Amino acid sequence: MRSGWPAGARLEGPADHDLLRRMQLGEESALETLYARYGGLVFTLALRIVGDPELAREVLQDTFLRSWDGRETYDPSRGRVPWWLMGIARNRAIDVLRSRPHRARLREQERPPSGTPGAEPADPGAADAVALRRAVAQALAGLSDTQREAIELAYYQGLTQAEIAGHLGQPLGTIKSRTRDAMERLRTLLEPLIETGGSESRRD
Amino acid sequence: MTDEHPVDALRAYALGSLEAAARANVETHVAACAACAAQLRAYEGVVAALPLGLAPVPPPSEAWETIRASARETRAGGRKAQAKPRLAGWLRVTRWPAVAAGLAALLIWNVSLERELSRRAPGPAPGPEVEALSRRPGRIVILAGTGKPEASARLFVAVDGGGHLAVSGLAPLPRERTYQLWFVQTGSSAVNGATFRVDASGRAWVKVMVPASLDNVQAIAITEEPSPQNSAPTGKHLLDALPWK
Numbered sequence: 001m002r003s004g005w006p007a008g009a010r011l012e013g014p015a016d017h018d019l020l021r022r023m024q025l026g027e028e029s030a031l032e033t034l035y036a037r038y039g040g041l042v043f044t045l046a047l048r049i050v051g052d053p054e055l056a057r058e059v060l061q062d063t064f065l066r067s068w069d070g071r072e073t074y075d076p077s078r079g080r081v082p083w084w085l086m087g088i089a090r091n092r093a094i095d096v097l098r099s100r101p102h103r104a105r106l107r108e109q110e111r112p113p114s115g116t117p118g119a120e121p122a123d124p125g126a127a128d129a130v131a132l133r134r135a136v137a138q139a140l141a142g143l144s145d146t147q148r149e150a151i152e153l154a155y156y157q158g159l160t161q162a163e164i165a166g167h168l169g170q171p172l173g174t175i176k177s178r179t180r181d182a183m184e185r186l187r188t189l190l191e192p193l194i195e196t197g198g199s200e201s202r203r204d
Numbered sequence: 205m206t207d208e209h210p211v212d213a214l215r216a217y218a219l220g221s222l223e224a225a226a227r228a229n230v231e232t233h234v235a236a237c238a239a240c241a242a243q244l245r246a247y248e249g250v251v252a253a254l255p256l257g258l259a260p261v262p263p264p265s266e267a268w269e270t271i272r273a274s275a276r277e278t279r280a281g282g283r284k285a286q287a288k289p290r291l292a293g294w295l296r297v298t299r300w301p302a303v304a305a306g307l308a309a310l311l312i313w314n315v316s317l318e319r320e321l322s323r324r325a326p327g328p329a330p331g332p333e334v335e336a337l338s339r340r341p342g343r344i345v346i347l348a349g350t351g352k353p354e355a356s357a358r359l360f361v362a363v364d365g366g367g368h369l370a371v372s373g374l375a376p377l378p379r380e381r382t383y384q385l386w387f388v389q390t391g392s393s394a395v396n397g398a399t400f401r402v403d404a405s406g407r408a409w410v411k412v413m414v415p416a417s418l419d420n421v422q423a424i425a426i427t428e429e430p431s432p433q434n435s436a437p438t439g440k441h442l443l444d445a446l447p448w449k
Contacts, residue, residue, distance in 0.1 A: 031275060035268055043263035045255040057264050064271045079245060083252035090220065099411050136257040154221035155254055161221050176212055183215040187250050194249045 016081035023071040035064055038082055042089045049093035049156050059096055063089040094158035132193050139189040147182035150175055209233075209240050218247035347426060347443040349373060357426065357443050359385075359412065367397070367412035371426070374402045374442065382431040383408075383442075387415050388423040394437050397424075 014022075014033065022030035039060065046059035066088050067074075074084055140148060153164045161179065165172040210233055216222045217230045234241045349355035355373030369385055377383070382401060386394040400410040415421065424445035427437045 028272065028275060032272070035271065039263050039268065040260055041255055044258050044261045047261050048258050057267055060263055060267055061271050065274050068275045079248055083248055086252045086255060132253065133256045136253050140257045151219065154219040155251065159221060160223050161216055162223065179215055180212055183247060183250070187246060190250050190253055191246055194253055
């Protein structure tokens, strides 16, 4: 899979930034390829946040339509295509979670915890992508429960650090400390597997 | 890294867990500090990979067809909008040219949001929603009282979706009546963005469901309708969106 994540991945199909360029020219097939590449991950993220398949589908559809509408504004110097997509999806899902919390909560107990790798997707992409998926799951599983909780409340629940502190009844400094330790551990383990520097065109 | 570099804030920023003011501070710093910009990119890469740790769930098979159909409508709507521009400034909001990249625009947005809230929203502002909204680039659309001259409103729309509406000057309604915000689209019926009432002072602050695609939005209006809410506007337009300038 020629995605923006795995460093040194075997390249199959057009690069993400090429897809964005073609989308900017109005090529619907490029959007379709982008969807095939990241639709599953966007839906998985949305479902984790909102907890309801119908709401997650709304987020999925909104995310790709917004990527289509906003294709001219994607700036490769500010991050890679999947980061951009995940950012749109995450923010949209948090909005939905806040606007319809009751419905979202109905499915909350069915959520699998992070760091519990499930079955591989039907089209998992190159071996490097599968390896990254496993590495992320293992890195999350390697965090302490309190560290993982701080990360999940921030990213999947959209809480600020002060809100997390209030929610858990812990001092703000404790939450900052847990977040710092968790992020540094994740970065140490995952950064070697992720292309984080330079521009997207580096991989041409 | 020295204490001058907000490393803790960079991590929290990447996770989306900073309050608006702290977020603006990070953006100001990163705009001038290449080292912290690189740090932030690294953290953002790690955060964006977090969903890979979830058990994959395949999306509904029909979702792509819905996206493709809407994208085609958008493309057709975009051509029509080019041929006959209406609310041209508002339509440009969906293209987000310099908005997503412009720190200055973001700061102006935050300041405007706070100012408008203090003028129009009833009671204390709903903190988390306002913070979430003001963290992201966005625009404000003004609605003027056409059928209700003393009323006005501001629609706050974030770049990646989600919106809020602050209204003032509308009359409180009896239980069987309500106000509704509509996005009127080219070639199709209007979409209801919000249903709301106002307080005794005639003000309201409500969450808005903004259509995924705004390319073919031709008008935005508020009407008075029977309660429970209508699926299409029947009342006269009390407020209408002005072209964005």
